[in-house]
Amino acid sequence: xxxxxxxxxxxxxxxxxxxxxxxxxxxxxxxxxxxxxxxxxxxxxxxxxxxxxxxxxxxxxxxxxxxxxxxxxxxxxxxxxxxxxxxxxxxxxxxxxxxxxxxxxxxxxxxxxxxxxxxxxxxxxxxxxxxxxxxxxxxxxxxxxxxxxxxxxxxxxxxxxxxxxxxxxxxxxxxxxxxxxxxxxxxxxxxxxxxxxxxxxxxxxxxxxxxxxxxxxxxxxxxxxxxxxxxxxxxxxxxxxxxxxxxxxxxxxxxxxxxxxxxxxxxxxxxxxxxxxxxxxxxxxxxxxxxxxxxxxxxxxxxxxxxxxxxxxxxxxxxxxxxxxxxxxxxxxxxxxxxxxxxxxxxxxxxxxxxxxxxxxxxxxxxxxxxxxxxxxxxxxxxxxxxxxxxxxxxxxxxxxxxxxxxxxxxxxxxxxxxxxxxxxxxxxxxxxxxxxxxxxxxxxxxxxxxxxxxxx
Ligand SMILES: [Cu+2]
Numbered sequence: 001x002x003x004x005x006x007x008x009x010x011x012x013x014x015x016x017x018x019x020x021x022x023x024x025x026x027x028x029x030x031x032x033x034x035x036x037x038x039x040x041x042x043x044x045x046x047x048x049x050x051x052x053x054x055x056x057x058x059x060x061x062x063x064x065x066x067x068x069x070x071x072x073x074x075x076x077x078x079x080x081x082x083x084x085x086x087x088x089x090x091x092x093x094x095x096x097x098x099x100x101x102x103x104x105x106x107x108x109x110x111x112x113x114x115x116x117x118x119x120x121x122x123x124x125x126x127x128x129x130x131x132x133x134x135x136x137x138x139x140x141x142x143x144x145x146x147x148x149x150x151x152x153x154x155x156x157x158x159x160x161x162x163x164x165x166x167x168x169x170x171x172x173x174x175x176x177x178x179x180x181x182x183x184x185x186x187x188x189x190x191x192x193x194x195x196x197x198x199x200x201x202x203x204x205x206x207x208x209x210x211x212x213x214x215x216x217x218x219x220x221x222x223x224x225x226x227x228x229x230x231x232x233x234x235x236x237x238x239x240x241x242x243x244x245x246x247x248x249x250x251x252x253x254x255x256x257x258x259x260x261x262x263x264x265x266x267x268x269x270x271x272x273x274x275x276x277x278x279x280x281x282x283x284x285x286x287x288x289x290x291x292x293x294x295x296x297x298x299x300x301x302x303x304x305x306x307x308x309x310x311x312x313x314x315x316x317x318x319x320x321x322x323x324x325x326x327x328x329x330x331x332x333x334x335x336x337x338x339x340x341x342x343x344x345x346x347x348x349x350x351x352x353x354x355x356x357x358x359x360x361x362x363x364x365x366x367x368x369x370x371x372x373x374x375x376x377x378x379x380x381x382x383x384x385x386x387x388x389x390x391x392x393x394x395x396x397x398x399x400x401x402x403x404x405x406x407x408x409x410x411x412x413x414x415x416x417x418x419x420x421x422x423x424x425x426x427x428x429x430x431x432x433x434x435x436x437x438x439x440x441x442x443x444x445x446x447x448x449x450x451x452x453x454x455x456x457x
Contacts, residue, residue: 020208020290022163023144023170026062033064033074035144037084037105042141044199044206048180053080053140059204061126061144063168066117068150073114078105083130084137086111088146089264090124090246090393090413095433095455098390101131101343102434118430119393120309121153122248122411123168123220123266131343135226135442139184139195141204143170143224152309158243159218159270159301167210167217170224171232171261171289173197185443191331193383194227194263194441200289209291212273215299218243220268223261226442229384229416232259234271235281235288243308244268247393247411251311253304254407262386262416264440267407270304311409312395317426321356323348325451327385327417327439328363332447334439340448341438348453352432357397358425360387362417385444388414389427390435391455397424414440429455 026033040058041049055061066072076086083106087099096103097113105111124146128137145168149160159165174197175183185195202208223230234240234257241253246266259267273280273294282290329335339347350356364383393411396404400421408415417423429435438450 017207017209017291018205020167020210021203021205023060023168023203024062025162026056026064031073033072035061035074035076035086037076037078037080037086037142039080040141042204044174044176044182044201045180050182051140053137053142055142055144059141060170061142063145063147063162064126065147065149065162068117068120068148070117071114072117073112075110075112076105077110078107081107083107084142085129086126087129087390088124088126089388090122090266091146092119092391092393092430094431095391095435098433098435099126100129100390100436104130117148119148120248121150122148122246123222123244123268124148125222125224125266127224129436131341132446135195135446136184138224138442139174139182139226143172143222145170145220145222147220152249156305156308157301157303158305159216159299161300165213165217165299165301167212167219168203169219169221169290170203171221171230172201172225173228174199174201190443191447194443196227197225200284200287202290207288207291209293211293211295212271213297213299214273214275214294216270216272216301216304217299218268218270220266221259221261222266223263225263227263229260229262229386230284232261232289233257233283235279235283238271240272241270241304242267242407243270243304245408245410246413249308250407250410251309252307256407260416262384262414262440263442264386264388264414265416315355315426317357317397317424321354323356323358325358325360325387325437326363327361327387327449330364330383334444334447334449336437336439336449336451339451341450341452343452345452346434346454347451350429350453350455352429352455352457355426355428358389358394358427359422360415360417360425361422362419364419382419383441384416384418385449386414386416386440387423387437388440389425389437391431391433392427392429395426397426399423432456
């Protein structure tokens with residue numbers, strides 16, 4: 001019976017090809033965005049209902065689109081029986097509005113926030129950030145996009161018709177058992193690697209199809225996975241153009257064939273489609289995430305702008321204060337600088353508006369094949385960690401002493417640090433209060449790979 005069910009699932013996996021759902025743009029009601037955290041039912045596989053979580057719906061959340069200079073008001077009602085929080089990932093905002101572990105929304109309560117949008121055009125996102133319990137809530141479906149537009153993004157000749165030629169892609173992975181039910185932290189290696197799935201999910205569905213217009217389409221890609229780093233390529237290995245990093249535009253479009261995104265990171269890319277692109281696929285390694293079926297309608301944007309934004313000026317960093325963050329340990333012992341998250345301890349004190357260099361090292365070293373809990377052989381200690389800092393957009397100054405690649409020279413809030421790597425970041429904070437820095441593998445974060453810094457005058 002089990003075999004039959006498994007085969008049945010495999011057949012659905014190959015043939016489903018659901019149309020890519022686009023998270024709706026949330027309209028303001030009397031100037032206020034209303035988000036309701038709700039329990040839902042979602043069918044990843046036809047006929048198999050899964051208990052999920054969503055904002056205003058069964059899974060994921062609507063897209064909030066705002067403009068630089070806006071005063072934004074958001075009311076988040078928690079209808080769950082559990083606590084939650086909503087963190088605006090990538091946003092420069094005062095700590096009381098940040099939505100970290102200190103801003104718990106009890107069951108039945110409504111959290112009201114109001115803040116100005118002070119930063120430029122970017123694709124940010126929102127998700128829960130409960131102490132020790134972020135992973136399961138995101139895994140069940142809580143994530144959504146927050147798009148900022150500004151004068152520059154509106155003036156540039158780029159596709160920006162949301163859902164038509166400006167397409168959000170929330171890429172995640174999930175693991176299902178033989179009955180097609182979601183599994184979470186069921187294997188010993190999940191404690192080491194974080195929760196890695198075996199099935200890709202895009203905007204909440206498996207292996208969807210999308211019909212782009214002919215010509216160029218923009219994709220705003222979020223790695224919303226708990227732990228998996230995606231190595232994205234097109235099936236024909238074509239060149240596409242990256243135009244933005246986590247926090248905004250790159251100086252110029254950068255031609256690429258592969259986009260590596262770790263959990264929490266975003267990128268905006270431009271892809272050119274022709275009528276002969278039937279069956280083109282977006283893949284992670286050999287795994288097909290999304291299949292394209294170009295339509296016949298020509299797109300509106302033909303050529304990419306040569307320059308997107310002015311590049312950042314180089315500054316002398318030799319006299320700046322340096323802080324060191326070493327990510328180490330494996331499994332339940334993951335830590336930063338030898339410490340695990342403690343709400344009662346402030347790890348770093350930072351001065352408002354002061355530019356600093358944060359040196360982030362992943363000292364997990366390769367110890368070869370080893371026996372893991374449960375008796376399986378696995379890689380021990382060879383774990384990459386995406387490092388995320390709240391309330392800022394930083395610049396990567398160097399990777400292992402070398403200048404960052406051209407596609408990493410934009411504003412960032414999350415950076416992948418591979419084992420043995422050391423990365424220098426140029427950071428600066430414009431709001432006071434208590435904030436987090438942490439690994440964005442959510443199970444690592446939940447196990448304590450997080451610290452607190454206080455920004456003051
Ligand atoms: Cu980690």
